Amino acid sequence: MTDFSEYKGIWVFCEQRNGELMPTDFELVSEAARLAKEIGCKVTGVVLGNGMETAAKELGGYGADEVIVCDDPLLEVYTTDAYTKVLCDLVNEYKPEALLMGATNIGRDLGPRCAARLHTGLTADATHLDVDTKEYIEFLRSSSTLDVDTVKLDEDDRNLKMTRPAFGGHMMATIICPRFRPQMSTVRPGVMKKAEFDQAKADACQVIRPAFSISKEDIHVEVLSVEKAAKKMVDLIGANVVVSVGRGISKNVKEGIALAEKLADAMGGVVGASRAVVDAGWMSSDHQVGQTGKTVHPKIYVALGISGAIQHTAGMQDSELIIAVNKNESAPIFGVADYGIVGDLFKVVPDLLKAMEAERAVR
Amino acid sequence: MKAIVCVKQVPDTAGKVAYKPDGTLDRAAMEVVTNPDDLNALEAALQLKDEAGCEVVVISMGPAPAEGMLRELLARGADRAILVSGREFGGSDTFATSQILAAAVNRVGVGPDDIVFCGRQAIDGDTAQVGPQIAEKLHLPQVSYAAEIKKDGNQLTVKRMLEDGFMMLRVDTPCLITCIKELNQPRYMNVRGIFECFDKEIEVFDYEALKDDPLIETDTIGLKGSPTNVFKAFTPPQKGAGAMLNGDDAAAKLASILAEKHLI
Numbered sequence: 336m337t338d339f340s341e342y343k344g345i346w347v348f349c350e351q352r353n354g355e356l357m358p359t360d361f362e363l364v365s366e367a368a369r370l371a372k373e374i375g376c377k378v379t380g381v382v383l384g385n386g387m388e389t390a391a392k393e394l395g396g397y398g399a400d401e402v403i404v405c406d407d408p409l410l411e412v413y414t415t416d417a418y419t420k421v422l423c424d425l426v427n428e429y430k431p432e433a434l435l436m437g438a439t440n441i442g443r444d445l446g447p448r449c450a451a452r453l454h455t456g457l458t459a460d461a462t463h464l465d466v467d468t469k470e471y472i473e474f475l476r477s478s479s480t481l482d483v484d485t486v487k488l489d490e491d492d493r494n495l496k497m498t499r500p501a502f503g504g505h506m507m508a509t510i511i512c513p514r515f516r517p518q519m520s521t522v523r524p525g526v527m528k529k530a531e532f533d534q535a536k537a538d539a540c541q542v543i544r545p546a547f548s549i550s551k552e553d554i555h556v557e558v559l560s561v562e563k564a565a566k567k568m569v570d571l572i573g574a575n576v577v578v579s580v581g582r583g584i585s586k587n588v589k590e591g592i593a594l595a596e597k598l599a600d601a602m603g604g605v606v607g608a609s610r611a612v613v614d615a616g617w618m619s620s621d622h623q624v625g626q627t628g629k630t631v632h633p634k635i636y637v638a639l640g641i642s643g644a645i646q647h648t649a650g651m652q653d654s655e656l657i658i659a660v661n662k663n664e665s666a667p668i669f670g671v672a673d674y675g676i677v678g679d680l681f682k683v684v685p686d687l688l689k690a691m692e693a694e695r696a697v698r
Numbered sequence: 699m700k701a702i703v704c705v706k707q708v709p710d711t712a713g714k715v716a717y718k719p720d721g722t723l724d725r726a727a728m729e730v731v732t733n734p735d736d737l738n739a740l741e742a743a744l745q746l747k748d749e750a751g752c753e754v755v756v757i758s759m760g761p762a763p764a765e766g767m768l769r770e771l772l773a774r775g776a777d778r779a780i781l782v783s784g785r786e787f788g789g790s791d792t793f794a795t796s797q798i799l800a801a802a803v804n805r806v807g808v809g810p811d812d813i814v815f816c817g818r819q820a821i822d823g824d825t826a827q828v829g830p831q832i833a834e835k836l837h838l839p840q841v842s843y844a845a846e847i848k849k850d851g852n853q854l855t856v857k858r859m860l861e862d863g864f865m866m867l868r869v870d871t872p873c874l875i876t877c878i879k880e881l882n883q884p885r886y887m888n889v890r891g892i893f894e895c896f897d898k899e900i901e902v903f904d905y906e907a908l909k910d911d912p913l914i915e916t917d918t919i920g921l922k923g924s925p926t927n928v929f930k931a932f933t934p935p936q937k938g939a940g941a942m943l944n945g946d947d948a949a950a951k952l953a954s955i956l957a958e959k960h961l962i
């Protein structure tokens with residue numbers, strides 16, 4: 336066994352866009368703080384950008400003991416080359432035992448490049464993390480079909496156990512990286528729970544400004560422009576209620592979307608979609624829920640005319656309450672729904688809107 | 699000029715999924731398909747061939763049956779097909795897979811005008827890690843999530859998608875690009891291609907052929923050598939079916955349940 340005793344602490348690479356930290360950074364720092372308790376180690380946030388100190392200290396309020404801040408005009412906008420170089424140099428110098436980052440389009444570009452350079456393994460798109468074996472067994476008890484009492488695991492095992500969906504959500508795998516450090520994982524945005532913000536902790540968070548080197552010659556891809564999508568993106572991940580539409584709206588797409596919008600408004604939520612709807616060009620891709628879209632766990636998820644393919648349910652099955660409306664009584668979506676109504680959404684949704692109004696009137 | 703395309707054969711996770719009695723996935727019983735994003739990668743290469751007349755080389759690592767897929771790719775217009783196959787390679791994680799594929803690409807040779815194309819993500823492993831890791835091992839600049847590619851001499855302008863927009867990036871060849879489905883519409887096989895593909899030889903790179911490449915570390919390939927290991931694999935439990943609300947007043951029932959739960 337290699338001696339890993341010099342590798343200490345959990346690092347979270349905290350992505351910024353336009354000088355603002357990403358929501359997933361706070362989720363990850365909160366999760367890292369939970370793991371750090373199991374290990375007995377520090378949590379370090381790592382922020383690369385330009386003028387990021389104030390924003391970085393906020394991470395302390397969610398559980399970072401310290402933040403490493405590297406400011407440089409060449410780090411203002413993400414490039415694979417600059418970020419890989421600076422992050423890998425830091426890791427080689429400080430030797431964290433684990434390095435987490437959000438599985439965003441940028442994290443999934445940076446993570447593998449860094450893992451290859453650091454000569455270590457990388458788990459993709461994890462949705463659950465454990466160190467303590469007992470905690471892990473409890474997780475298996477609630478989240479797997481395994482007969483947990485027959486599963487023999489080493490109680491003293493201190494490897495980071497990184498669980499992720501694969502095969503389009505048909506299967507879960509727990510990945511470990513026993514022979515190399517740091518143990519790396521990208522983590523799916525929207526899955527880990529953000530802690531309550533604690534101002535005292537934010538004030539106590541220490542800022543570290545290490546020396547680093549980056550020059551234009553290190554960067555081989557030039558950023559010509561960064562464009563925001565023309566329309567404001569829908570905030571599916573932060574929403575309390577998501578009303579999603581599927582191909583079931585096809586007989587009157589405009590009306591179907593309008594009904595979903597009305598229902599979402601009435602419930603205080605936003606509108607999502609299945610991939611079929613996005614592929615058909617009826618709604619933009621930021622609305623897509625599922626394996627290749629967003630993972631959501633709102634208080635209420637309403638699926639209108641969605642069949643419930645596993646790639647869709649992978650992104651919504653952990654919602655607190657799921658309502659499905661589908662005209663086909665054997666649609667798989669009913670298998671994950673708490674309440675199902677078999678019927679034509681063009682009739683059921685107006686009925687529901689009316690009934691909700693009536694309920695509100697009497698209460 | 700060459701376009702080298704990495705293509706994976708995958709079980710069709712969108713089609714009928716088969717389970718073994720113990721609840722694990724029965725890969726053998728599932729249909730295999732060409733990884734969808736990889737067809738977009740091949741199409742990008744074929745478009746360069748149409749425009750500039752480059753050679754298109756497809757490389758796939760996998761067991762012998764992947765040969766059938768490679769023939770299909772020849773029929774779609776690829777010029778040369780390489781199967782990377784060996785027991786030593788089995789069970790490789792993305793670190794190991796990218797090392798082996800990088801060595802295979804190296805053996806083909808990346809010249810100053812060349813481009814390596816990958817899909818963004820394979821639908822079985824679902825990691826999207828192999829492309830960037832090949833790029834690192836070959837010391838090539840990378841652009842992932844490519845939704846548009848324009849080539850002007852040795853300079854490429856690429857639209858790289860973000861969740862909330864996109865970046866326009868400029869990169870010189872040689873480089874590696876990972877492709878998403880928005881990039882293009884893959885073409886079908888043509889009749890001439892189907893006839894001709896049977897005359898072409900499928901080259902095989904086995905362990906012997908690659909082991910001396912400086913990129914190959916013999917102790918980090920295959921199941922044993924891979925840095926990551928599958929510690930446990932399991933299927934998620936199906937949530938019990940909920941309540942079905944029937945009758946003409948189903949919507950009214952639902953509204954009153956939501957009101958009782960203080961959700962509306």
Ligand SMILES: Cc1cc2nc3c(=O)[nH]c(=O)nc-3n(C[C@H](O)[C@H](O)[C@H](O)COP(=O)(O)OP(=O)(O)OC[C@H]3O[C@@H](n4cnc5c(N)ncnc54)[C@H](O)[C@@H]3O)c2cc1C
Nearest residue numbers: 581582583609610611625626627628640642647662680712
């Ligand atoms: C690699 C991969 C990744 C994928 N990722 C995603 C993903 O992220 N998200 C995603 O959603 N999908 C994803 N998919 C696609 C997924 O497999 C399904 O094809 C898709 O979810 C189907 O969308 P749908 O339910 O809207 O359409 P359909 O499956 O066509 O279902 C339409 C449903 O509407 C019902 N219906 C029709 N008319 C009415 C009506 N008037 N009233 C009520 N009900 C009606 C029908 O009974 C049917 O059940 C992915 C697939 C692959 C291969």
Ligand SMILES: Cc1cc2nc3c(=O)[nH]c(=O)nc-3n(C[C@H](O)[C@H](O)[C@H](O)COP(=O)(O)OP(=O)(O)OC[C@H]3O[C@@H](n4cnc5c(N)ncnc54)[C@H](O)[C@@H]3O)c2cc1C
Nearest residue numbers: 458459704759791792816817819820823824825826827828
């Ligand atoms: C359940 C499960 C979970 C796993 N989790 C992890 C994990 O977290 N981390 C990890 O490192 N490994 C993991 N693996 C191993 C990983 O799936 C394999 O290494 C696989 O060979 C490549 O990864 P991928 O399928 O995710 O490919 P991706 O990285 O998603 O593929 C991207 C692109 O690379 C190219 N490519 C990939 N494989 C090949 C190939 N064989 N031949 C030609 N081109 C190819 C294609 O262009 C493809 O579109 C896991 C395996 C299983 C079964």
